[in-house]
Amino acid sequence: MMTETMQALRDLQKKLYAFQFALNVIDFDAQTVAPSESYSGRGEALEVLSSIKYSLIADPALPALLEKARGEERTEQEAAEVAELQRMYDETSKIPAQEYAAFVKLTTAAVNAWEKAKAASDFSLFAPYLEQIVAYRRRTAAYFDANKAPYDVWLDQYEKGLSMAQCDAFFDQLKAVIQPLVKEIGQRGAKIPCDFLKGTWPIEAQKMLSAAVMKLMGIDERHCVLSESEHPFTTEFYKGDVRITTHYHEDDMASNLYSVIHEGGHALYELHMADRLQYTCLSGGASMGLHESQSRLCENYLGRSLGFIKSLWPTLTELFPTQLAGVTPEAFYKAVNQCQPSLIRTEADEVTYCLHVMVRYELEKRLMDGSLAVKDLPAAWNAQMKELLGVDVPDDAHGVLQDIHWACGDLGYFPSYALGTAYGAQMMASMRKDLDVDALLEAGNWAPITGWLEERIWQYGKEKTPAQLLKNACGGEFDPKFYTDYLVEKYFAIYEL
């Protein structure tokens, strides 16, 4: 029997669930279907709903209730719920309600402005919003820890325990391997024929490919559907209703293909939470980094493997007979793994991907410590891209305006993409001890792979910390070397170094 205290906390969690459900549906709709000039009324509604949600979790009576619950007998899950609610209370109650609501409204308007700015490739349309967002993030960090640098506060919010010191060390370790590897490939690597990836890939056939890939991954269409949006994303309404999006470009089939696999990885994670976590605060990915570890594991370690491409080959050649005439799975594998410093993070190859993250990390650091003004951001972006990737940015749409994250108010989120990528490599190394992953992929048999991940990670939601989950899956602490080793091995083979 559940105690009365715990029952009250469950009621609260159900309410929080309902508000989050509404906020997520509204956001999903805004990004996929909503008419272009509809943000003002949506912003008003979001402000009210977010305020009420805020007051539910920042309720001054909550700490006493949580204290009482800690004094009672609880199951392990109940203890985890109490701990998570305490964390949410601590995190939320520190920001005054009005400031929080105004920020929600600001980001709604900012996303709208960002869309227009990106379409017009005109940073000035977005700059006033970003200025307010940066100011808010710099100011409100002090509510959490006035002695910490603001950026350290936000890094820690996105990935518990993360700091600039850790990021610096992590990125230095990556840079030390990646930059020489990129140079090596450029100077001595075998040439990889990729021309066939250009050309025309009819959207209708691409849509059929998306459906086939989702089926192959074992994504249950009764609980997960694919929509379209400018920037692919995943959102979970609850474990029985997860949405993923993609975008279609007639001149680029790989973009959709790997977006679907990436977002499909996020979706699989959400679809496999244990039922017992449903409607509690423990449902959902353990952290941003953990979530990205699953999506990038699916996208890269599974989706960009030769075995997977072989299993998909009959579908690919049936849907694109002329485009793939004379192409072998091996040639396709090399082409979609081509290493080529480029402009867009989400289209980047595995080797250069983390360099894109580092560009954002460096700029966020400077925005947050005040040494970089928003108005100078495009120039700083272009300089960073030149320095780290050696590319010239032709315009803001292909530069500083490419990602939605800053418009959403997320400053400190990007490092989790690199962290997650490295987590995933370590998990794969562990999985390979238990399963013949390559053979399973080639046979189109994802079930043992997803079963392995479900058992060790997905089912737990936020019940375990990212560190516990990593240990659960890998039997050890986080070590980025698994990732750099993987890159070196894979790319030495591809480029015959």
Add this chain to the structure above:
Amino acid sequence: MMTETMQALRDLQKKLYAFQFALNVIDFDAQTVAPSESYSGRGEALEVLSSIKYSLIADPALPALLEKARGEERTEQEAAEVAELQRMYDETSKIPAQEYAAFVKLTTAAVNAWEKAKAASDFSLFAPYLEQIVAYRRRTAAYFDANKAPYDVWLDQYEKGLSMAQCDAFFDQLKAVIQPLVKEIGQRGAKIPCDFLKGTWPIEAQKMLSAAVMKLMGIDERHCVLSESEHPFTTEFYKGDVRITTHYHEDDMASNLYSVIHEGGHALYELHMADRLQYTCLSGGASMGLHESQSRLCENYLGRSLGFIKSLWPTLTELFPTQLAGVTPEAFYKAVNQCQPSLIRTEADEVTYCLHVMVRYELEKRLMDGSLAVKDLPAAWNAQMKELLGVDVPDDAHGVLQDIHWACGDLGYFPSYALGTAYGAQMMASMRKDLDVDALLEAGNWAPITGWLEERIWQYGKEKTPAQLLKNACGGEFDPKFYTDYLVEKYFAIYEL
């Protein structure tokens, strides 16, 4: 300056707006995009959100606040807000919170069951839900007026002042004209060639037609987009974001065409509320009947006119050159106005349409007075269809399961379709005194027509009662004779009687 009391009431209205926004987005998403097995978590969320919305309007402190506001100086609009909030309080506070929340959950599950039942053409899958819905409606009617027949209670809720006595008189008046007219057409009417309407109408071209029609109607795509759903509908999130849906059938282009015009009529009404009503309880159509008057006015009195078809002819023949080869606008006009007793209400012609409504009205009466059990409904449906329309119903999908309304809990809504149709005819008669409607339609010039409606009806939202609006537009009381006269005149001409 607004009084403090009124400011408090504005805050409440803003909150109610935000909850309604969320509920509408969730419902729209459910009907257009949501995966098939996603209703359980949605039901849980809707139950919580509806409960909170309920407690906002059924707040025991509200009557005193409203009383205070009535004692203060107010603008005309403020007075209308106070009156509408009082009406909402009276209506809502009568149903106990738990019963209300359970009903919301029930109807979410019922819509899901109805979809499956309709797809399988198996009424038994839906019957258990409908039984609970009927029981709820019969039971809770007593909360409003224990001395009134339950069905009278609900008729009055959907259209203020409406009763079975009035409906009986109204429908008798229609029947006295329509049934002889249908007979006359069947026995003596000229044959109308309609075969060309069958055949194949590519969906992509139909989509382009939808866009062209919305443009012609003056629907601003920055604030209104078209989606797809099983059953076309309109939902307004606020005046800056209105959604309409349609369905596409390759073998039937008229179904989509007239769905878009019908829902477009609803949308125009919502898009033209006065700005000052935004975020107040006065935004939205004055009544179900008034809303239907606008949609059916657009669909039939404008959309099924020869002038409109002439203006659309270049688009139609460009999109469907082979399908319409050798067809004249006049022939098309006659074909889409063919009078033919049939199975599906939403596809019915103007003459027989109200007979479909009468079938539902008769059955609802009996369900609500207990003389008809849900299990006997399919047989009773089929018998009514035979009696009123002379058609044999082949299966439940084309019979009792065709409409979503009962699954949504709406019993007493259908008569408003017939009422609205008659309201619209009266408005058209009045509009024709001011405007050369036929010439405007033929010129594709909708602006004076929509301007006329905006000025007299749309801008006011719920600020005026339906009777006031009708008077505003027509200068007199409601009189169904405008409608029956219109039918007789139009159909005598079409069938050369």
